Amino acid sequence: MSEQTTYGPLHGGADPEPIRFLDEAGAYAPSATAAEFADELAAVGIDEFKQWYRDMVSTRAFDTECTHLQRQGQLALWVPSVGQEGCQVGLGRAAEPQDHIFPAYREHAIAHIRGVPLVQVAALFRGLTHGGWDVTDPAHGNFHLYTLVLGAQTQHATGYALGQLLDAKRRAADTALDAGEAGTATGEATMVFYGDGTSSQGDANEAMIFAASYQTPEVFVVQNNGWAISVPVARQSRTPLYRRALGFGLRAVQIDGNDPLAAYAVGRRFLRLAREGHGPGYIEALTYRIGAHTTSDDPTRYREAAELELWQQRDPIVRLEQHLRSLGVDDAFFEEAREAADREAKRIRDGILTLPAPEADSMFTHVYSEPHPRIEEQREWLARYEASFAEGAEQ
Numbered sequence: 001m002s003e004q005t006t007y008g009p010l011h012g013g014a015d016p017e018p019i020r021f022l023d024e025a026g027a028y029a030p031s032a033t034a035a036e037f038a039d040e041l042a043a044v045g046i047d048e049f050k051q052w053y054r055d056m057v058s059t060r061a062f063d064t065e066c067t068h069l070q071r072q073g074q075l076a077l078w079v080p081s082v083g084q085e086g087c088q089v090g091l092g093r094a095a096e097p098q099d100h101i102f103p104a105y106r107e108h109a110i111a112h113i114r115g116v117p118l119v120q121v122a123a124l125f126r127g128l129t130h131g132g133w134d135v136t137d138p139a140h141g142n143f144h145l146y147t148l149v150l151g152a153q154t155q156h157a158t159g160y161a162l163g164q165l166l167d168a169k170r171r172a173a174d175t176a177l178d179a180g181e182a183g184t185a186t187g188e189a190t191m192v193f194y195g196d197g198t199s200s201q202g203d204a205n206e207a208m209i210f211a212a213s214y215q216t217p218e219v220f221v222v223q224n225n226g227w228a229i230s231v232p233v234a235r236q237s238r239t240p241l242y243r244r245a246l247g248f249g250l251r252a253v254q255i256d257g258n259d260p261l262a263a264y265a266v267g268r269r270f271l272r273l274a275r276e277g278h279g280p281g282y283i284e285a286l287t288y289r290i291g292a293h294t295t296s297d298d299p300t301r302y303r304e305a306a307e308l309e310l311w312q313q314r315d316p317i318v319r320l321e322q323h324l325r326s327l328g329v330d331d332a333f334f335e336e337a338r339e340a341a342d343r344e345a346k347r348i349r350d351g352i353l354t355l356p357a358p359e360a361d362s363m364f365t366h367v368y369s370e371p372h373p374r375i376e377e378q379r380e381w382l383a384r385y386e387a388s389f390a391e392g393a394e395q
């Protein structure tokens with residue numbers, strides 16, 4: 001990717017080509033680095049590829065609708081994922097149901113794949129939830145909450161993965177938990193998502209140290225979309241990000257993040273190695289944030305139009321479409337998939353506008369598992385405050 005204007009190998013050594021199966025136009029042309037992952041795709045048939053395409057167009061239609069809703073004042077904020085659907089769908093589909101996923105705030109395609117109704121994702125940005133995909137399940141489909149405090153999810157994920165390891169050791173009557181001791185199969189893994197900017201946070205680096213020390217069953221995924229709001233990745237790191245992970249002792253690779261096949265193949269391999277007791281891995285997915293950072297941001301103020309155009313030509317949806325066409329899939333499928341996505345986005349739009357606001361009192365319900373006097377005090381204060389608005393109440 002020598003033509004990238006914002007980042008490149010500044011450390012002086014040559015990097016291997018990012019792992020990819022589809023070239024930038026969508027032709028099947030695996031890189032030399034892809035060969036060792038090719039068998040992970042052997043069992044993926046055309047129906048799965050079609051499903052991935054549906055996942056991508058559904059997410060994009062939803063995403064576009066949410067941007068409109070924000071502009072119309074119906075959402076407080078929206079965080080677009082346009083352009084990043086390729087790695088998200090590949091990795092989301094690579095996970096098994098028992099795996100746990102800790103997202104940042106832009107992983108809408110993965111929420112969808114894990115069965116979180118997208119209307120609930122929109123509800124979060126409409127301020128209609130006090131936390132949780134629904135009130136009783138903050139980890140629907142083992143997909144944990146969106147995390148806006150950059151990097152916090154890396155700690156949550158590593159803690160969770162450590163728990164998965166301890167549980168497995170306990171089941172195996174192996175009470176030793178020595179640092180660096182791999183080998184305990186857990187049967188389940190944890191995957192955590194964050195961005196290039198977040199990779200500079202202390203939390204993310206500490207999480208890698210713990211993961212390496214305890215050999216947690218975990219896969220770190222950095223979606224390197226070129227920017228942390230207005231800060232280019234070249235300012236965050238003088239070396240490609242996956243090389244940092246190598247320094248922590250994780251198995252780490254760089255993939256073409258707009259190729260869902262590469263994301264799937266590497267994700268599948270790394271997750272399986274983690275589940276089988278071979279420790280953590282790290283995937284740097286090279287992708288691009290086509291839209292604004294959020295609806296509060298104007299990227300034309302800090303980045304070049306030429307860079308955006310370059311990445312628009314690498315659209316993961318177009319690439320998978322070309323691959324499907326080369327396998328004999330015709331227009332009818334693509335039209336139907338896009339229409340279905342638009343219908344679903346409209347349904348979500350109508351749904352979000354009629355969702356009820358939660359009872360204010362419910363914000364106290366899930367703070368602690370047992371009653372707590374301070375929480376009760378606050379609950380009573382709120383009830384008195386609300387009552388003061390009732391007709392006839394003393395002002």
Ligand SMILES: Cc1ncc(C[n+]2csc(CCOP(=O)(O)OP(=O)(O)O)c2C)c(N)n1
Nearest residue numbers: 106148149150195196197198225227228229
């Ligand atoms: C701890 C913390 N510091 C700062 C912010 C403000 N902030 C929100 S998003 C962001 C940039 C994140 O960039 P990156 O990790 O590359 O993720 P991307 O948004 O590009 O997906 C910043 C600085 C925050 N949310 N949390």
Ligand SMILES: [Mg+2]
Nearest residue numbers: 195196227228
């Ligand atoms: Mg970024």
